[in-house]
Amino acid sequence: xxxxxxxxxxxxxxxxxxxxxxxxxxxxxxxxxxxxxxxxxxxxxxxxxxxxxxxxxxxxxxxxxxxxxxxxxxxxxxxxxxxxxxxxxxxxxxxxxxxxxxxxxxxxxxxxxxxxxxxxxxxxxxxxxxxxxxxxxxxxxxxxxxxxxxxxxxxxxxxxxxxxxxxxxxxxxxxxxxxxxxxxxxxxxxxxxxxxxxxxxxxxxxxxxxxxxxxxxxxxxxxxxxxxxxxxxxxxxxxxxxxxxxxxxxxxxxxxxxxxxxxxxxxxxxxxxxxxxxxxxxxxxxxxxxxxxxxxxxxxxxxxxxxxxxxxxxxxxxxxxxxxxxxxxxxxxxxxxxxxxxxxxxxxxxxxxxxxxxxxxxxxxxxxxxxxxxxxxxxxxxxxxxxxxxxxxxxxxxxxxxxxxxxxxxxxxxxxxxxxxxxxxxxxxxxxxxxxxxxxxxxxxxxxxxxxxxxxxxxxxxxxxxxxxxxxxxxxxxxxxxxxxxxxxxxxxxxxxxxxxxxxxxxxxxxxxxx
Amino acid sequence: xxxxxxxxxxxxxxxxxxxxxxxxxxxxxxxxxxxxxxxxxxxxxxxxxxxxxxxxxxxxxxxxxxxxxxxxxxxxxxxxxxxxxxxxxxxxxxxxxxxxxxxxxxxxxxxxxxxxxxxxxxxxxxxxxxxxxxxxxxxxxxxxxxxxxxxxxxxxxxxxxxxxxxxxxxxxxxxxxxxxxxxxxxxxxxxxxxxxxxxxxxxxxxxxxxxxxxxxxxxxxxxxxxxxxxxxxxxxxxxxxxxxxxxxxxxxxxxxxxxxxxx
Numbered sequence: 001x002x003x004x005x006x007x008x009x010x011x012x013x014x015x016x017x018x019x020x021x022x023x024x025x026x027x028x029x030x031x032x033x034x035x036x037x038x039x040x041x042x043x044x045x046x047x048x049x050x051x052x053x054x055x056x057x058x059x060x061x062x063x064x065x066x067x068x069x070x071x072x073x074x075x076x077x078x079x080x081x082x083x084x085x086x087x088x089x090x091x092x093x094x095x096x097x098x099x100x101x102x103x104x105x106x107x108x109x110x111x112x113x114x115x116x117x118x119x120x121x122x123x124x125x126x127x128x129x130x131x132x133x134x135x136x137x138x139x140x141x142x143x144x145x146x147x148x149x150x151x152x153x154x155x156x157x158x159x160x161x162x163x164x165x166x167x168x169x170x171x172x173x174x175x176x177x178x179x180x181x182x183x184x185x186x187x188x189x190x191x192x193x194x195x196x197x198x199x200x201x202x203x204x205x206x207x208x209x210x211x212x213x214x215x216x217x218x219x220x221x222x223x224x225x226x227x228x229x230x231x232x233x234x235x236x237x238x239x240x241x242x243x244x245x246x247x248x249x250x251x252x253x254x255x256x257x258x259x260x261x262x263x264x265x266x267x268x269x270x271x272x273x274x275x276x277x278x279x280x281x282x283x284x285x286x287x288x289x290x291x292x293x294x295x296x297x298x299x300x301x302x303x304x305x306x307x308x309x310x311x312x313x314x315x316x317x318x319x320x321x322x323x324x325x326x327x328x329x330x331x332x333x334x335x336x337x338x339x340x341x342x343x344x345x346x347x348x349x350x351x352x353x354x355x356x357x358x359x360x361x362x363x364x365x366x367x368x369x370x371x372x373x374x375x376x377x378x379x380x381x382x383x384x385x386x387x388x389x390x391x392x393x394x395x396x397x398x399x400x401x402x403x404x405x406x407x408x409x410x411x412x413x414x415x416x417x418x419x420x421x422x423x424x425x426x427x428x429x430x431x432x433x434x435x436x437x438x439x440x441x442x443x444x445x446x447x448x449x450x451x452x453x454x455x456x457x458x459x460x461x462x463x464x465x466x467x468x469x470x471x472x473x474x475x476x477x478x479x480x481x482x483x484x485x486x487x488x489x490x491x492x493x494x495x496x497x498x499x500x501x502x503x504x505x506x507x508x509x510x511x512x513x514x515x
Numbered sequence: 516x517x518x519x520x521x522x523x524x525x526x527x528x529x530x531x532x533x534x535x536x537x538x539x540x541x542x543x544x545x546x547x548x549x550x551x552x553x554x555x556x557x558x559x560x561x562x563x564x565x566x567x568x569x570x571x572x573x574x575x576x577x578x579x580x581x582x583x584x585x586x587x588x589x590x591x592x593x594x595x596x597x598x599x600x601x602x603x604x605x606x607x608x609x610x611x612x613x614x615x616x617x618x619x620x621x622x623x624x625x626x627x628x629x630x631x632x633x634x635x636x637x638x639x640x641x642x643x644x645x646x647x648x649x650x651x652x653x654x655x656x657x658x659x660x661x662x663x664x665x666x667x668x669x670x671x672x673x674x675x676x677x678x679x680x681x682x683x684x685x686x687x688x689x690x691x692x693x694x695x696x697x698x699x700x701x702x703x704x705x706x707x708x709x710x711x712x713x714x715x716x717x718x719x720x721x722x723x724x725x726x727x728x729x730x731x732x733x734x735x736x737x738x739x740x741x742x743x744x745x746x747x748x749x750x751x752x753x754x755x756x757x758x759x760x761x762x763x764x765x766x767x768x769x770x771x772x773x774x775x776x777x778x
Contacts, residue, residue: 507558509641
């Protein structure tokens with residue numbers, strides 16, 4: 001925490017922060033601030049500190065406290081804590097812990113997801129920008145980890161596999177090194193894996209990011225302890241590290257995104273671009289997820305957080321498929337049985353499975369060939385998040401195979417989902433993809449979190465997974481029929497009553513006029 | 516200044532019980548000719564028109580036309596406090612936002628005043644033309660009530676068909692169907708038990724039984740109900756109120772239509 005030297009140029013931002021803060025629902029985190037004003041995270045933190053110093057009374061501060069725990073000196077802990085509890089939190093740490101402002105807000109949100117939401121939205125926006133546009137996420141300019149051997153370009157040609165040298169302001173600097181290093185290596189490893197594959201796709205990027213964080217978690221597990229009480233925060237912090245650090249990962253994913261874009265027909269580039277963006281956004285979620293998956297059961301806070309945030313942010317995604325022949329009959333698509341191309345398998349997923357699920361994978365490839373081109377964004381997200389779900393349950397990706405997905409009958413599929421789930425650390429919530437055709441004839445893929453509570457969703461769930469599995473199959477008819485069926489009854493139900501009488505209730509107003 | 520003294524106070528009680536289910540808030544219009552009400556139900560499918568002529572009141576004073584918005588449930592609550600034989604007097608001052616119901620026991624040994632707050636109600640007053648109906652059925656109101664009640668246990672709608680043979684009420688539902696035919700019958704000892712059908716031409720219309728059942732709440736007002744049907748018009752279910760007026764229910768028929776007609 002550096003109260004001290006804050007540039008005048010930074011101080012000029014204070015009025016703006018004040019203006020932002022006047023929105024009572026807004027959470028201003030240093031990360032958001034940093035991206036928004038293109039200042040470094042450290043500056044952003046100082047800025048927030050400055051703001052707190054000046055207007056400390058009428059705002060709530062969330063601090064991030066990091067350091068070595070007293071009761072568990074082996075573990076480096078990063079903890080988010082609210083202002084009043086700061087001292088208490090500090091007690092748990094050894095002498096020299098670092099305290100920084102994480103965010104300021106008018107009130108402490110009940111749902112920790114709110115803390116993270118604006119950042120996520122922002123990240124999504126940033127990744128949404130065109131490729132040639134530089135932004136702080138693309139070029140990773142504020143990454144806490146710098147390495148002179150790493151050359152950052154937005155096209156991401158170059159990634160060094162040297163262990164990075166962290167200069168993390170979080171005070172975690174030296175300590176976090178070990179956890180980062182393996183991660184980096186892992187990245188490289190993945191990278192080496194990938195070229196062997198026919199056409200690594202953008203999703204691979206995020207996949208590997210995900211993997212990174214998995215490994216990160218694994219490697220870091222020894223080092224980083226997550227306290228249940230603050231697990232959400234801690235994880236978030238970590239994820240945020242993860243996000244910043246694999247800023248490299250970000251450009252990696254860009255690179256892979258490029259690579260995959262090539263085999264696609266030009267028509268699809270649009271959707272590809274958005275796919276990449278979303279994929280990377282997905283990746284962020286993945287990271288968090290992975291982080292959550294590794295930790296213990298008491299991580300439900302984090303699930304909840306993600307659940308709600310995903311509900312907020314990614315409620316609905318319209319997928320416009322601009323690819324060749326289907327362009328004109330989006331609507332017919334609902335029922336048209338032959339759509340193998342539309343839902344071809346995704347190399348991403350292959351890469352996800354490649355190490356452990358090779359035999360199955362090869363079968364997948366059989367399904368694959370002609371479809372690679374056509375992967376729509378929807379499919380990407382489906383798969384990536386499928387993988388996500390899976391990797392949540394089985395961190396190392398074993399046991400999840402697209403093959404299972406595509407071959408199992410839908411019901412089993414969903415069952416399998418749910419059976420796989422208990423194995424995971426979080427039986428309570430899971431990510432489900434809902435693919436449906438909306439009233440405008442577009443295929444909409446929703447990634448939603450479903451909890452146990454929503455028993456009513458279960459049928460929906462089934463349908464969804466059906467759709468998902470159908471998507472991987474070359475034969476579309478099943479989901480189509482399914483969705484048809486699922487809407488047919490409702491329609492029938494709707495029309496039942498009127499139909500029964502074959503009549504419509506007239507209005508008295510149509511007979512008598514107003515005086 | 517408004518002062519209406521109704522010796523047969525139970526009539527007003529019955530009127531309220533008859534319409535309060537259909538309409539929750541309504542304007543009572545008082546003029547020199549009488550005390551009236553017109554209101555539609557919330558779905559604008561049915562309309563109730565009430566008239567109590569000035570001559571029916573023992574004392575009727577209405578200095579100027581007055582429209583009093585009342586919540587009918589509240590009004591019914593107050594009227595329930597009146598005995599069946601009580602004389603009810605409705606009083607309101609010009610410009611006042613309350614109405615007073617005064618209940619006098621027949622022996623004049625008990626007088627109760629109930630003051631109720633009025634409310635502002637935007638009501639749409641509809642002009643109801645006098646029409647020739649293709650078929651007019653007069654029948655015992657209890658019979659009609661029984662038919663509606665019975666049919667509503669089987670189906671949601673009733674088809675009322677008038678032919679020269681009589682009037683047929685039919686319905687069908689999941690458990691089956693039902694037809695009830697009432698023939699013309701004027702050869703009864705008591706005129707109130709007669710069933711009289713005046714038919715210009717056969718007519719058959721479909722109505723929601725829910726509303727019909729609601730209308731029959733007025734059966735206690737009159738022994739006879741008059742059902743007037745025309746293929747182009749809402750059905751009119753009319754109960755006479757002693758010699759002083761009527762309560763008429765208008766119900767829009769269900770229109771034969773295919774689903775495609777819907778937007």
